[in-house]
Amino acid sequence: MSKKIITPVKEFEDLLTPDYKELIADGPYNSGPKTIDDLGSFREIIEPHPHCAGCGVSLGIRLGMASLPSPEDTIIIGTPGCSYFALTQSALNYSCTAFGNQNSVASGLKRMLKIRYPEKHKDVLVMVGDGGVADIGLDYTLHSWFRGENIATVMLDNEVYGNTGGQESGMTVEGAILNMAPTGKKFPKIPVFEIAKTSGCVYTAKVTVASPKKLGEAIRRAILIAREVGPTYVQVYSPCPTNLKFPPSQTLAIAKEGEKSYYKYEEYMTDEAKKYLSRINES
Amino acid sequence: MAQGKYKVVQGPEAYFPPAAAIMGVTLPDAGDAIAEGEIVPESSAVELIARKLKEAKNPVICPGPLIVWQWSDDASPKAAAVKELAEACKAKILPMQDYRAKRINPAAEISPNHPNVTILHNEIDVCVFVGVHSHFENVALRLIRGGTNCYTIALSEYAASDEAMISLRDAGVEKIKEIIKILKET
Numbered sequence: 001m002s003k004k005i006i007t008p009v010k011e012f013e014d015l016l017t018p019d020y021k022e023l024i025a026d027g028p029y030n031s032g033p034k035t036i037d038d039l040g041s042f043r044e045i046i047e048p049h050p051h052c053a054g055c056g057v058s059l060g061i062r063l064g065m066a067s068l069p070s071p072e073d074t075i076i077i078g079t080p081g082c083s084y085f086a087l088t089q090s091a092l093n094y095s096c097t098a099f100g101n102q103n104s105v106a107s108g109l110k111r112m113l114k115i116r117y118p119e120k121h122k123d124v125l126v127m128v129g130d131g132g133v134a135d136i137g138l139d140y141t142l143h144s145w146f147r148g149e150n151i152a153t154v155m156l157d158n159e160v161y162g163n164t165g166g167q168e169s170g171m172t173v174e175g176a177i178l179n180m181a182p183t184g185k186k187f188p189k190i191p192v193f194e195i196a197k198t199s200g201c202v203y204t205a206k207v208t209v210a211s212p213k214k215l216g217e218a219i220r221r222a223i224l225i226a227r228e229v230g231p232t233y234v235q236v237y238s239p240c241p242t243n244l245k246f247p248p249s250q251t252l253a254i255a256k257e258g259e260k261s262y263y264k265y266e267e268y269m270t271d272e273a274k275k276y277l278s279r280i281n282e283s
Numbered sequence: 284m285a286q287g288k289y290k291v292v293q294g295p296e297a298y299f300p301p302a303a304a305i306m307g308v309t310l311p312d313a314g315d316a317i318a319e320g321e322i323v324p325e326s327s328a329v330e331l332i333a334r335k336l337k338e339a340k341n342p343v344i345c346p347g348p349l350i351v352w353q354w355s356d357d358a359s360p361k362a363a364a365v366k367e368l369a370e371a372c373k374a375k376i377l378p379m380q381d382y383r384a385k386r387i388n389p390a391a392e393i394s395p396n397h398p399n400v401t402i403l404h405n406e407i408d409v410c411v412f413v414g415v416h417s418h419f420e421n422v423a424l425r426l427i428r429g430g431t432n433c434y435t436i437a438l439s440e441y442a443a444s445d446e447a448m449i450s451l452r453d454a455g456v457e458k459i460k461e462i463i464k465i466l467k468e469t
Binding site: 005015048 | 305348358363365376380388391
């Protein structure tokens with residue numbers, strides 16, 4: 001995408017509504033890359049979220065959107081689920097796929113963009129829930145990693161199918177009782193993070209929404225490394241108060257608790273990814 | 284599944300009327316246009332558009348993303364022509380800035396996801412879509428004829444819109460100028 005498409009024609013400039021004028025003047029497109037530290041000082045590309053109160057997924061999306069190294073050259077690929085509701089409202093190129101199909105669509109788009117814009121990096125970021133990555137789209141996701149596609153995959157792990165009433169997902173913790181899993185889940189979380197490392201991902205990180213800086217840095221690194229080195233994966237714990245039955249005000253506390261046990265911060269990258277990152281950081 | 288003789292006319296027709304294409308309405312070839320579901324010569328459609336705009340109590344032009352933003356060098360001249368058209372028929376301009384399913388201010392903009400809100404809020408009796416990508420234009424126009432009595436006109440860049448009550452294809456600056464000319468002469 002060229003910055004021309006976020007530049008209004010002069011004839012209609014005065015007719016734009018204030019939110020668009022703010023996006024042009026104070027958004028992240030024209031004023032250089034933004035980070036989590038800049039939140040509150042610029043017009044974000046995401047609208048007020050339509051999720052339940054205290055939603056961890058909406059926070060994950062907001063933090064992720066604020067960490068994009070080059071939003072005007074980014075396309076987000078989503079799939080049905082809670083994440084979809086906020087992503088469709090973001091002022092970014094966005095494509096929603098059939099459920100689980102996201103990494104296949106992302107692979108095709110990335111290949112096409114490489115051919116169409118050989119001189120420029122066009123970032124393809126898959127941002128979907130745990131159902132999209134670990135259950136319904138697991139085969140497509142794994143195959144995109146095996147093939148070494150230059151795409152970044154972010155799982156917003158709320159450990160449940162939230163918007164359909166609370167069915168267990170592969171990422172639900174063992175024993176968890178949900179609306180539609182009344183006797184508790186019978187097997188542990190699928191180790192997608194570990195699988196990613198052995199399936200071709202050159203960078204992986206496990207973070208929670210309670211550590212915004214780490215989350216922002218992980219997503220930024222994942223996108224940058226995916227440009228040239230290979231597939232990357234970030235797993236974000238984004239607890240769901242509605243289905244996991246805790247007060248909305250406790251989302252960050254629950255995420256912090258997770259950091260002490262099964263959601264400890266972890267980051268892995270290959271030597272090639274490390275070299276690439278240090279090279280672009282120096283430049 | 285051609286049904287034959289299906290008319291694309293002012294609504295409200297239904298909560299969500301059938302797609303005109305499914306009901307047998309076809310798109311015009313070059314030199315033709317479409318009026319209320321039938322193929323007509325382009326010149327008569329241009330005259331009809333001018334008449335509808337002239338007679339309208341509250342005409343509104345809705346420029347879409349293709350001419351609101353500088354996608355190409357063609358956007359600005361077309362935007363200027365659309366602005367001139369609005370002045371010629373004393374129409375208000377409410378832009379469709381993009382296609383996001385976000386909350387809108389119906390007094391100042393229109394969205395393809397719930398265009399009825401803007402049409403009803405502003406009591407628009409004739410609206411003109413121009414510079415809107417066809418797939419969003421089709422859905423929005425169908426929602427409008429489903430839920431309002433607004434008369435819809437589409438000035439399409441490429442293949443015309445079968446969901447509009449009148450639509451021109453290949454509607455560039457020249458064709459917009461033709462409408463302006465008729466408006467000024469009558």
